[in-house]
Amino acid sequence: MQACVSSKEIVPRMILLKIGGSVLTDKARETTINEANMCMVAQQIANTRVSKLMLVHGAGSFGHPQAIKYLSEGFSAQGIWKTHAAVCLLNTIFIDELQSKNVPALPIHPLDHVIVDHGKIVEFNLVALQLMLENNVIPVIHGDVVMDRSRRFSILSGDQLVTHLARIMRPQKTGMGTDVDGIIYEGKTIRHLTPTDFERYRAGITGSGNIDVTGGMLHKVSELIDLAKLGISSQIFDATKEGNIARFLAAGNDLGTTISAE
Ligand SMILES: Nc1ncnc2c1ncn2[C@@H]1O[C@H](COP(=O)(O)OP(=O)(O)O)[C@@H](O)[C@H]1O
Numbered sequence: 716m717q718a719c720v721s722s723k724e725i726v727p728r729m730i731l732l733k734i735g736g737s738v739l740t741d742k743a744r745e746t747t748i749n750e751a752n753m754c755m756v757a758q759q760i761a762n763t764r765v766s767k768l769m770l771v772h773g774a775g776s777f778g779h780p781q782a783i784k785y786l787s788e789g790f791s792a793q794g795i796w797k798t799h800a801a802v803c804l805l806n807t808i809f810i811d812e813l814q815s816k817n818v819p820a821l822p823i824h825p826l827d828h829v830i831v832d833h834g835k836i837v838e839f840n841l842v843a844l845q846l847m848l849e850n851n852v853i854p855v856i857h858g859d860v861v862m863d864r865s866r867r868f869s870i871l872s873g874d875q876l877v878t879h880l881a882r883i884m885r886p887q888k889t890g891m892g893t894d895v896d897g898i899i900y901e902g903k904t905i906r907h908l909t910p911t912d913f914e915r916y917r918a919g920i921t922g923s924g925n926i927d928v929t930g931g932m933l934h935k936v937s938e939l940i941d942l943a944k945l946g947i948s949s950q951i952f953d954a955t956k957e958g959n960i961a962r963f964l965a966a967g968n969d970l971g972t973t974i975s976a977e
């Protein structure tokens with residue numbers, strides 16, 4: 716009898732993908748999932764098998780409004796809990812959606828694994844993440860509130876986590892899915908950005924059009940420019956557009972903006 720062959724092509728490489736809070740949630744409404752987008756994102760991940768995939772997601776309306784409400788005055792265990800609990804809820808809902816489509820996803824919560832100093836990651840215990848990858852599990856990490864050696868606590872963005880993980884794990888491909896086509900300058904998408912170009916375009920790149928305590932597009936691009944300087948290229952693309960995540964995972968290097976050293 717002929718062996719049953721899966722129709723899904725397994726892409727033999729490691730990919731790091733961040734899905735923005737702007738994709739998975741309605742950033743204009745506190746604690747509101749964008750159900751259509753979440754379902755569409757999970758389906759594309761389910762349809763495209765990658766041998767090693769690390770997912771990061773932002774907090775969207777499950778974290779940014781809570782940080783403003785409960786952490787503006789400074790350190791408070793209650794404020795940290797309210798913000799952390801909100802983003803953990805988003806993480807749980809996203810993992811439920813992935814698991815319902817037979818995607819072997821499990822959570823990694825930065826509050827438990829990461830220490831920062833002046834907002835910068837100084838320790839990230841990657842043992843659980845590495846063991847998950849070895850067991851063909853997809854770790855799903857998220858922007859979070861974490862303990863800071865100097866400032867007591869800091870908000871750690873999903874964008875910072877991408878830079879750190881790309882630097883340490885050296886995936887073959889790194890991408891950030893957001894709610895715009897890439898970096899827009901004078902109404903057009905910049906197809907390719909280098910650290911030198913960044914200085915020229917910087918003034919046209921700002922924060923988020925929505926509530927985003929971590930600095931929107933300018934923060935995202937700054938993180939990816941730091942990565943490009945280390946020789947790691949990445950893409951920013953529109954993950955709200957059906958098919959783009961599948962294209963990114965399968966092959967596509969032609970989406971949105973590519974950021975690289977040269
Ligand atoms: N030059 C720019 N090009 C594209 N987006 C920009 C630019 N400047 C500011 N933005 C804003 O950045 C937003 C994306 O950042 P953000 O809201 O933080 O997304 P995410 O939730 O995916 O991290 C866009 O929706 C847009 O409002």
Ligand SMILES: [Mg+2]
Binds near residue numbers: 735773
């Ligand atoms: Mg953001």
